[in-house]
Amino acid sequence: MTTYLNADLHCHSVVSDGTMAPEDLAARAKANGVELWALTDHDEIGGQQRAAAAARSLGMAYLTGTEISVSFAGTTVHIVGLGFDPDNPQLAQGLAATRGGRGGRAREMATQLAQAGISGAYEGALQFVGNPELVSRTHFARFLVDTKVCRDTAEVFRKYLIEGKPGYVPHRWAALSDAVRWITEAGGVAVIAHPARYKLTANEEYALFSEFKAHGGQGVEVVTGSHSAAEYVTYGAMAHEFGLAASRGSDFHSPEESHTDLGALPLLPGTLTPVWELLAERVRPAA
Incomplete structure (x- = not known):
């Protein structure tokens, strides 16, 4: 597989906070030209079998996925896991504990x-x-x-x-080290999701990337629905600096709410190593 692949490796179904069933998301992705897809519900893998089966039935390659909430520097940061064994008990237990509160x-x-x-x-x-x-x-x-x-x-x-407003209640999420470990020990690749969204200082962001890499993280979302064109460049450079593979995903939740549709993002820059090259053996091929 090459960089020039319409891969969408970040979206959500009704199993977490999306509005569409996994099967309907698969059909929408296929209709939009997606060649490699992953469903990444928040702290949950309950939709994986349905998503994989739907992708295969449509002739679309599939990677298992989830998006884990972690606390870092007083901020909630999201780590996407891709290509893991969905039957891994440690991953399932960790996600259940994260959902619990x-x-x-x-x-x-x-x-x-x-x-x-x-x-x-x-x-x-x-x-x-x-x-x-x-x-x-x-x-x-x-x-x-x-x-x-x-x-x-x-x-x-x-x-x-949001913080400081009447309905905001913080939640204690997983530790960064735990989330990366759950993913990697299940055979997957950990990816920092949409890094431009976090209100981190430059020093905090550098610490996030450094600690993530030290714990075994291997990827970062460069092209994603909440990034601007300038941020594609910024995080492409960060991927090079930290030796991370690049991921691409819309973060699609709903036709009514999401600004970026499945499969609608620009392709990854050709100078980057796409995360799916690290997961070639884990990609579930089309039927």
Whole structure:
């Protein structure tokens, strides 16, 4: 496989905080020209068998995937895992532990929103949840849009669900070292997701990349839905500096909410090593 491949290795289904079934995402990816696909639900691998089967039935190559939330320098950072064994027990146990605190956090968020004059938020959020273990801020945001409290999910986050606002409740995520270890010991490759999104100082970002590499991380998303063209260049250079492979993924969640569709990103720059070259033996071939 080459750099010039329409690979989309970051998206979400209803198994976490997306709005589409794995099978429908596979069909959308195929229709948009995706040649290599991965479903990367948050802290969850429950949709992997369905996604892989759907991809194969459509003649599309597939890599297993997940997106793990970790705490680093007081910030929530996401690590994508690709090409792992989905039956690995340590990975499954680690993801279950990371998901475990979301229910209590969601109830606390609802209590704070009620104090701000928005009642019934927990029950309302559950209407948008495909997996009860993964009720998240996104589901609360959809409820507040549906009930006309806000115009769109961006406004909900800005007014209610970011640090310092009435519905924000922090969650204790996995450690960076644990997330990378779970992925690599299951035979996969760990990738820093959308690095430009984190509000890290230059020193903190350098520390993130350094520690990630030291723990065995091997990739970074360079071309992704929330990066600008200038950021493609910035993180392409970071990939070179740290000896990391480059990944590409839309971070697609929903036709109504996502700015970048599956398969719609520019191709990776040809000077970078694509992450799928590290995973050639793990790619599940098309039928």
